[in-house]
Amino acid sequence: MQHRMIMKYFKIIIILIISCQSVMAQDFIPDKYLEMTFNIKSRNQYGTSFLISYNSRQYFVTARHLFANPVHKQKVTFDILKDTTWITLNGTLLISDTSQIDIAVIEIDASNYSNKAMPFKLGNTTVLGDEGYFLGFPFGLNTKDNSGLNSGFPYPLIKKVTFSGGVVEKGIYIIFLDGHNNPGFSGGPVIFIDRYSTSENKWFISGVISAYVNQKIQMVTPFGTMNYDENSGIIISIHAKHIITIIERK
Numbered sequence: 452m453q454h455r456m457i458m459k460y461f462k463i464i465i466i467l468i469i470s471c472q473s474v475m476a477q478d479f480i481p482d483k484y485l486e487m488t489f490n491i492k493s494r495n496q497y498g499t500s501f502l503i504s505y506n507s508r509q510y511f512v513t514a515r516h517l518f519a520n521p522v523h524k525q526k527v528t529f530d531i532l533k534d535t536t537w538i539t540l541n542g543t544l545l546i547s548d549t550s551q552i553d554i555a556v557i558e559i560d561a562s563n564y565s566n567k568a569m570p571f572k573l574g575n576t577t578v579l580g581d582e583g584y585f586l587g588f589p590f591g592l593n594t595k596d597n598s599g600l601n602s603g604f605p606y607p608l609i610k611k612v613t614f615s616g617g618v619v620e621k622g623i624y625i626i627f628l629d630g631h632n633n634p635g636f637s638g639g640p641v642i643f644i645d646r647y648s649t650s651e652n653k654w655f656i657s658g659v660i661s662a663y664v665n666q667k668i669q670m671v672t673p674f675g676t677m678n679y680d681e682n683s684g685i686i687i688s689i690h691a692k693h694i695i696t697i698i699e700r701k
Contacts, residue, residue: 490593492531526543553662554689581614626690632663666681
């Protein structure tokens with residue numbers, strides 16, 4: 452009985468958080484970004500994906516490394532989590548001819564079109580030190596859609612990041628973020644707000660989560676020296692501009 456009461460209040464909290472975002476501080480992520488983010492599985496690889504629309508077509512965007520030996524324009528089967536069941540979908544895999552661009556775009560059939568797709572466009576301005584967010588399903592964790600507001604699709608976890616810097620190497624645009632990435636976030640969207648925009652919707656997707664940098668730690672113990680890797684807190688994200696170039700690749 453106590454468990455049911457806790458879940459009841461938890462449902463109410465989730466509903467209030469989502470429905471009141473428009474009347475609270477503008478830095479709250481619009482609920483549309485939560486609804487367009489999905490837990491994805493490709494064979495034994497789990498990660499995060501997000502659904503966009505571009506030039507009247509819909510695409511799932513995720514991390515390229517979730518697919519073993521990917522080939523441009525190959526037909527693929529993948530799964531999306533709904534409630535506690537994995538739904539199987541089919542699509543055409545689109546990738547860059549540069550393997551280091553860790554983005555995969557899956558064009559879905561028109562019969563599978565969803566109203567959850569977010570119209571995609573590149574953002575304008577991100578300033579060093581800006582704070583943003585990234586969304587995903589680390590270790591398979593999520594917020595269940597107990598309220599039914601999201602048609603049974605679980606909501607992703609949200610984590611904050613700081614735009615630390617970036618580099619262009621051999622045509623690859625890489626964004627460095629200060630935050631704590633975990634396995635399962637791969638393929639998730641990085642979202643910032645354009646503080647110089649006069650548009651009503653200032654939010655935009657700046658990149659796709661790819662990896663995090665490990666640092667080697669050495670600890671001296673009474674039993675000897677222990678060497679291990681530790682998450683440095685530096686996140687590697689691939690710039691969202693590559694999403695468009697992948698979609699438009701012949």
